[in-house]
Amino acid sequence: MPPLLPRPALLLPRRGITAPATLSRRTSLFSTSAARPSTPQRIPPESPLFINVPNPPQDQSIEALRELKPVKGHLPIPRQVFKHRDSHLKPEKAWLSKSAPRPTSAKSQQPPRSEVQAWKRRMAASRRENMRVGIRALYKRKQLRDTRRAAAQAAKLAAHQEAAAAPEREDDRLTRATINAATLQTAVIRDPERFERALASRERTTALLAQKSERRRDAIQELYMKARSFIVDEADLEAEVNKIFAPDYWKSMGLSASGFEVRNIWDLHGKPPTVTDILNEVSRTSSTAVKSFEAEKTRTLKRQKEVAEELTGGKLDEESDKD
Missing domain, CATH: 1.20.5 (Single alpha-helices involved in coiled-coils or other helix-helix interfaces)
Structure with missing residues (x-):
């Protein structure tokens, strides 16, 4: 183990004792703190040593604190002797006699032999x-x-209760910001018409539920009316496929409205209108004009369809109209 070097603090000379040159040189070599300047010119203005003031006895300034030796180590955490509920019984004579009992053996009653x-x-x-x-x-x-x-x-x-119950100070009252009296009224005023609004809301909710129920009943009735044309087995599916994909399917439709032979769906119903045609038609005519140019037969069929739907309670498709 290498020899331990002496601490730099032990090498510094005490006040009033002149150290030899060798000790001063060793101090300058091994000291970790800066040496005190000998001339006032090296002391910065922000230093407390900038003005040379003699230190009085028992001074608690920086110079006095420098002479204090550092305390090494730390104090142990004290043990809680009276931690438990029955710890107040420890000072009693019964507890002490039980914790440190006196010897009761026959040997201890005899005088010491040595x-x-x-x-x-x-x-x-x-x-x-x-x-x-x-x-x-x-x-x-x-x-x-x-x-x-x-x-x-x-x-x-x-002190806290006294401060909380103390009246407002005069300087606080005079320097307090002005607050509008209406701002301090934070109570929520109940709506006087709340019951009428609740009844109106109940009526609207009841009407919406009735509309939903009516639409659901119409949808169920429409599903029931259209169920007769559903394909439920493979035989019906094969018959429908043979019918639609037959080579003479369009010829069996007969003639179109213009009197020509039907060869595709466009010949039967005409070409689909473009977006430009639809916009021009909407901008040129209104719903009233369309109804005025509608044929009497078409209006009669629509009225019959509406009456049938009202009687049956469901929607009818186009095949039902033709039947």
């Missing part, structure tokens, strides 16, 4: 006495500490 045995008995008695004195002193200290803590807490609580 100086060592007498010394051991004295040490045992001293330990029992130290424990008794220490426990009682610690308990008195705990009682004093609890009393002081309770007094401090009571004083703090009384």
Whole structure:
């Protein structure tokens, strides 16, 4: 193990003692702190040593704090001797006699046979006495500490209550910002028409539920009316496929409205209108004009369809109209 070097703090000379040149040179070599300047020109203006003022005895300034030796290590955490609920019984004589009982054997009642045995008995008695004195002193200290803590807490609580109940100071009242009186009224005023609004809302909700129920009933009735044309087995599917994909399917439709032979769906219903045609038609005519140019047969069919739907309670498709 290499030899330990002396600490730099031990190499500094005390006040009033002149160190030799060798010690000063060693101090400059091993010291970790900056040496105090010898001339005032090296001291910056922000330093407390910029103005040379003699230090009085028992000074608590920076110079006095520099001479204090650092305290090494740390204090251990004290043990809570009176931690449990029955800890107040520890200062009692019964607890002390039970914790450190006196010897009761026949050998201990006899006089000591040697100086060592007498010394051991004295040490045992001293330990029992130290424990008794220490426990009682610690308990008195705990009682004093609890009393002081309770007094401090009571004083703090009384000060807080007094500050909370104290009237407003005059400077606070004079410097307080002006607040509109209506702003301070934060109470929520109940709507006087709340019952009428609730009844109107109930009526609207009932009407909406009735509309939904009517639409659902119409949808079920329409599904029931269209169920007769559903394909439910493979035979019906094969028959429908053979019918639609037959080579003479369009010829079986007969003639179109213009009298020509039907060869595709465009010949039967005409070409689909473009977006431009639809916009021009909407901008040129209205719904009233369309109804005025509608054929009498078409209007009769529509009226019959509406009557049939009202009687059956469901929607009818185009095949039902033709039937």
